[in-house]
Amino acid sequence: MDSLEKLRQQFEGHMRAHGAMVFSLATRLMGDPVEGAKLTEVTFLAAYIQLDQLKDEDQMGEWFYRLCIRAWKEKTLETKKQYSRFKIYASPSHKEGGPESEIPGLDAPLMVVWEGEGRQKALKHALSQLGPEERALIVLRDIDDKSYEEISELLEIPLDTMTTRIARVRDHVRQILIPIISKVL
Amino acid sequence: MTSEAHPLDQLSAYIDEVVNNEERLSIETHLTQCQDCERRYQELLHIRKVLRESPILVPPESLYRSVRDRSGMAKKVTWRRLRIPFAAIAALCLLLFAVWLCIDKFLKHQLTLLFLDMPQQIFKHIAVSTPIALAPETQSMNPSSATIIPSVVTPAPVVTPATTTSVARVPSLPKEEEKVEKIVPTPAKPPKKVSGKTVRPNRRSKVALSPERVVTAVPGEIPKTSTRPSLVANLPSHSQVLKPSDLVEWKGAHSKIQKKRTLHIRSASGMRDLWRRHAPGEPVPEVDFEVYDVVGVTLGQTHVKGKGIEIMGTRTTPDSLIVYYREAADLFRQHSMVVAYAPYHFKVIPKSDLPVQFQKI
Numbered sequence: 001m002d003s004l005e006k007l008r009q010q011f012e013g014h015m016r017a018h019g020a021m022v023f024s025l026a027t028r029l030m031g032d033p034v035e036g037a038k039l040t041e042v043t044f045l046a047a048y049i050q051l052d053q054l055k056d057e058d059q060m061g062e063w064f065y066r067l068c069i070r071a072w073k074e075k076t077l078e079t080k081k082q083y084s085r086f087k088i089y090a091s092p093s094h095k096e097g098g099p100e101s102e103i104p105g106l107d108a109p110l111m112v113v114w115e116g117e118g119r120q121k122a123l124k125h126a127l128s129q130l131g132p133e134e135r136a137l138i139v140l141r142d143i144d145d146k147s148y149e150e151i152s153e154l155l156e157i158p159l160d161t162m163t164t165r166i167a168r169v170r171d172h173v174r175q176i177l178i179p180i181i182s183k184v185l
Numbered sequence: 186m187t188s189e190a191h192p193l194d195q196l197s198a199y200i201d202e203v204v205n206n207e208e209r210l211s212i213e214t215h216l217t218q219c220q221d222c223e224r225r226y227q228e229l230l231h232i233r234k235v236l237r238e239s240p241i242l243v244p245p246e247s248l249y250r251s252v253r254d255r256s257g258m259a260k261k262v263t264w265r266r267l268r269i270p271f272a273a274i275a276a277l278c279l280l281l282f283a284v285w286l287c288i289d290k291f292l293k294h295q296l297t298l299l300f301l302d303m304p305q306q307i308f309k310h311i312a313v314s315t316p317i318a319l320a321p322e323t324q325s326m327n328p329s330s331a332t333i334i335p336s337v338v339t340p341a342p343v344v345t346p347a348t349t350t351s352v353a354r355v356p357s358l359p360k361e362e363e364k365v366e367k368i369v370p371t372p373a374k375p376p377k378k379v380s381g382k383t384v385r386p387n388r389r390s391k392v393a394l395s396p397e398r399v400v401t402a403v404p405g406e407i408p409k410t411s412t413r414p415s416l417v418a419n420l421p422s423h424s425q426v427l428k429p430s431d432l433v434e435w436k437g438a439h440s441k442i443q444k445k446r447t448l449h450i451r452s453a454s455g456m457r458d459l460w461r462r463h464a465p466g467e468p469v470p471e472v473d474f475e476v477y478d479v480v481g482v483t484l485g486q487t488h489v490k491g492k493g494i495e496i497m498g499t500r501t502t503p504d505s506l507i508v509y510y511r512e513a514a515d516l517f518r519q520h521s522m523v524v525a526y527a528p529y530h531f532k533v534i535p536k537s538d539l540p541v542q543f544q545k546i
Contacts, residue, residue: 008258011256011258012249012253012258015249015252016249019244019248019249020241020242020243020244021241022244023242023243023244023248024239024241024242027242028239033242036242037244037245037248040244040248041248041251041252041255044252044256045252045255045256048252048256048258049256119235120239120240123235123236123239138236141201142232142233142236142237143236143237143239145237148201148203163194163197163198163203164194166197166198166201167193167194167195167196167197167198168194170197170229170232170233171193171197171229173232174225174228174229174232177232178228181228181231181232
């Protein structure tokens with residue numbers, strides 16, 4: 001049995017091992033769990049088809065991660081007209097045809113308590129208000145703790161503009177969340 | 186510090202620790218002096234901390250099923266599961282087939298391997314020009330080079346060849362008889378000289394035996410022994426290849442014994458009686474009955490072409506000596522001129538006091 005066939009047979013195990021990571025990334029990139037599930041599925045299908053391109057089996061998780069980013073970029077390009085390319089203060093995505101948030105209005109997070117699930121719900125809402133690239137920056141940097149160089153490579157953004165872009169995205173999120181976190185801090 | 190000098194972008198970089206020392210000192214100095222920037226810095230830190238605490242999301246099981254179905258993994262998994270029983274079944278079939286082959290071969294051809302205690306070269310006198318039919322494995326199965334008394338050549342027991350004349354004696358033969366009677370009998374061939382001895386042409390051997398199984402016995406010089414040969418000590422060397430002429434048995438398709446019989450001859454008188462009924466008028470072969478016995482089987486009269494009978498071997502048990510024989514429809518081949526047969530097979534075996542049992546295979 002060759003290594004590729006062995007990899008194919010073991011693929012489901014790898015998929016389940018890294019499924020949560022990919023699904024979390026996809027859901028946050030898309031700002032919606034349903035869209036995230038679709039992106040995850042596309043990611044795993046692409047991985048299964050391109051298994052022969054995997055160089056190191058130990059890097060399977062990282063490979064899934066990159067494939068998910070790539071799939072997200074392709075999906076974003078498809079809907080480029082619906083999303084602003086890099087609006088720092090973009091309008092809420094649902095107004096641009098993006099995925100609808102579970103929390104329809106900007107005032108809704110103000111009603112949640114900045115603790116436990118309420119805090120995550122508010123963050124989720126804030127992310128859903130961002131444009132695709134903004135969301136990707138904040139997810140990769142603040143949630144997945146990727147370095148500026150890695151983000152620059154993954155999103156194909158010039159490295160020297162990374163500091164400014166990330167700063168603006170963070171300020172955007174801060175502005176969305178300031179009504180509730182100001183009461184806490 | 187004025188608002189224009191607020192290091193808004195640098196605050197984010199400062200949080201990520203991607204500023205140089207000079208910038209870091211400048212930002213830290215500013216933060217100690219500007220409450221707005223300090224508050225913004227705390228808010229950014231808090232948001233970043235909360236973001237990093239984001240839980241891992243668990244995908245639904247349907248996601249994995251969907252990927253499996255769409256990628257074709259499900260098929261492969263099914264095949265992988267089924268391949269194991271298929272391989273096992275195939276291996277089992279092969280094993281059963283091999284076992285069946287072994288058993289079949291053993292029963293048909295290799296049974297004589299059991300009978301190593303059966304010396305063959307045991308005659309004082311060897312019959313000349315007696316058709317001797319032995320399977321090749323049987324020849325190699327005579328390890329006991331029983332030393333034999335020098336032979337005195339005596340004429341072979343000659344049985345009247347089966348010709349149309351003999352066929353005509355059968356009064357009530359079916360339609361085949363009429364066909365045979367129309368055939369002109371072949372004139373007898375003149376005697377040939379083999380190894381300096383005159384050998385009468387034996388129609389019987391030509392008629393009854395297949396070419397590869399027919400061996401014309403030629404007497405040779407055989408050493409004499411007065412005691413029963415040891416089956417172990419007298420094993421022949423490889424160079425001491427046994428000749429067919431040393432193997433003593435009588436086998437053919439035309440005996441005068443017209444009934445199915447199993448015979449065990451223990452004495453010379455019994456041998457004479459046997460030969461009188463088997464081949465009347467022919468010289469009786471001399472056998473040292475102090476050392477050997479003769480066993481035999483006759484099939485009786487048959488009209489089935491090619492059908493014969495043969496002794497496969499013997500086996501000594503604590504209670505008896507078992508003689509294995511078989512009847513087969515393909516023992517003889519060249520028989521187009523003959524319609525009636527009486528196959529027989531007599532064989533010399535070491536003398537035994539045990540009762541002899543005949544067992545058909």
